[in-house]
Amino acid sequence: METGVTVEKAIEIACQSPLSKLTEIKLLDEAIDRILATDLISKVNDPRFDNSSMDGWAVNSEDCLTMNTKLKIKGVSKAGQLEKISIERGEACKIMTGAPIPNGANAIVMVEDTNINDNVVSINGPARVDYIRKKGENIKKGQVTMFSGTLINSSAISLAATMGHDRLEVISKPKIAIISNGDELIQPGLSLSDGQIYESNSFGISALIKKMGGEPIRFNAVQDSLEGLRNALNSAVLTCDAVITSGGVSMGDWDLVRKIMEDEGDIKFWRVLMRPGGPPLFGKWKNKPLFALPGNPVSSHVVFTMLVAPWMSQSLGMHPEYGPKLADRVSVILQQPLKGAPNKLCLRRIRITNQNGKLIAKTHTHQGSGNIHSMLVHNAISLLPPDTDAIEGDQIEALWFR
Ligand code: AMP
Ligand code: MG
Numbered sequence: 544m545e546t547g548v549t550v551e552k553a554i555e556i557a558c559q560s561p562l563s564k565l566t567e568i569k570l571l572d573e574a575i576d577r578i579l580a581t582d583l584i585s586k587v588n589d590p591r592f593d594n595s596s597m598d599g600w601a602v603n604s605e606d607c608l609t610m611n612t613k614l615k616i617k618g619v620s621k622a623g624q625l626e627k628i629s630i631e632r633g634e635a636c637k638i639m640t641g642a643p644i645p646n647g648a649n650a651i652v653m654v655e656d657t658n659i660n661d662n663v664v665s666i667n668g669p670a671r672v673d674y675i676r677k678k679g680e681n682i683k684k685g686q687v688t689m690f691s692g693t694l695i696n697s698s699a700i701s702l703a704a705t706m707g708h709d710r711l712e713v714i715s716k717p718k719i720a721i722i723s724n725g726d727e728l729i730q731p732g733l734s735l736s737d738g739q740i741y742e743s744n745s746f747g748i749s750a751l752i753k754k755m756g757g758e759p760i761r762f763n764a765v766q767d768s769l770e771g772l773r774n775a776l777n778s779a780v781l782t783c784d785a786v787i788t789s790g791g792v793s794m795g796d797w798d799l800v801r802k803i804m805e806d807e808g809d810i811k812f813w814r815v816l817m818r819p820g821g822p823p824l825f826g827k828w829k830n831k832p833l834f835a836l837p838g839n840p841v842s843s844h845v846v847f848t849m850l851v852a853p854w855m856s857q858s859l860g861m862h863p864e865y866g867p868k869l870a871d872r873v874s875v876i877l878q879q880p881l882k883g884a885p886n887k888l889c890l891r892r893i894r895i896t897n898q899n900g901k902l903i904a905k906t907h908t909h910q911g912s913g914n915i916h917s918m919l920v921h922n923a924i925s926l927l928p929p930d931t932d933a934i935e936g937d938q939i940e941a942l943w944f945r
Contacts, residue, residue: 561858586707692862720779790838
């Protein structure tokens with residue numbers, strides 16, 4: 544077991560015990576918000592054939608070098624038409640958006656720039672070659688346009704259909720158990736007695752797991768008892784691929800997650816050099832990966848963001864750019880001093896706003912790790928290096944929540 548590791552080292556150690564990447568097939572209508580499990584190749588060219596981007600007239604541009612040219616009308620080309628039309632010099636073919644370009648035509652005149660008189664069309668505007676959408680100019684047949692690990696959004700679904708795919712291979716959602724522990728925790732909606740508080744972490748962690756492409760399985764909070772914890776952990780590993788616990792992992796007399804993992808589990812690391820969120824532990828319970836997150840609500844969110852999300856991403860081969868992400872790394876200019884932490888990466892809650900094209904940041908509320916309201920009021924966390932205080936005007940790195 545390693546203690547007091549950096550965030551990078553913690554992720555590296557956790558990734559030695561990855562989630563297994565399993566896949567399943569989903570019809571396009573069921574694929575939204577899933578993660579693509581393979582690179583996707585186009586079965587067709589897009590466009591499939593040269594076609595018009597305008598309603599107008601297909602012409603030979605050489606015929607339209609002067610204004611008011613008169614061309615003989617030769618047929619109509621509409622989208623979906625099978626018959627192929629040809630024009631000769633001095634002729635024009637009426638054409639609709641998306642319709643194939645007739646043989647002999649190399650430009651389009653917009654319908655607004657023309658007049659019809661009997662069997663003759665007068666051309667009063669430019670004949671433009673760039674109103675022709677060329678075969679394969681968007682996507683070539685056989686081209687990879689979507690990478691394995693991409694989060695499937697509505698555009699990805701349209702693109703997959705454009706390329707001829709009616710179903711997609713996606714990553715199966717790993718089932719992740721969430722077990723909160725603490726005698727004080729009561730399910731929201733019930734009434735509280737003295738000394739009790741509402742249990743909130745399992746709900747927040749559940750939402751984070753969903754955002755990262757997993758399926759959360761929330762267990763009822765367990766009391767501070769070794770037997771209760773043991774039972775919950777044993778039943779979690781029977782049905783789930785990994786376990787996240789909340790609370791009971793630091794130095795208190797009742798921090799029993801740490802104790803049971805020491806005595807009966809297999810700890811890979813304990814304590815990470817960050818603030819807030821110092822006490823987390825990673826290990827295995829009955830050979831399934833287990834993250835023990837601190838109970839303080841801000842800490843549990845921050846540790847999920849810093850450790851659990853990257854572990855899920857790397858385990859499941861999510862694309863660094865197009866995969867699911869909780870936050871984007873940005874540089875911001877501080878509008879106030881920000882105190883760092885001795886020997887630890889300091890993750891202060893900050894609010895980023897865009898002022899005249901510059902990202903500026905400041906803090907608004909009390910920063911205590913018990914204050915979950917601070918996570919809503921702010922929209923980012925600082926990445927202040929260990930032993931670094933920042934002053935007003937300093938440029939620092941931050942994670943901007945999506
Ligand atoms: P612990 O890590 O168990 O020492 O808990 C640290 C702090 O977080 C205490 O104030 C707990 O009451 C609080 N806490 C622990 N678990 C939860 C939870 N699931 N929801 C809300 N607060 C919690
Ligand atoms: Mg506790």
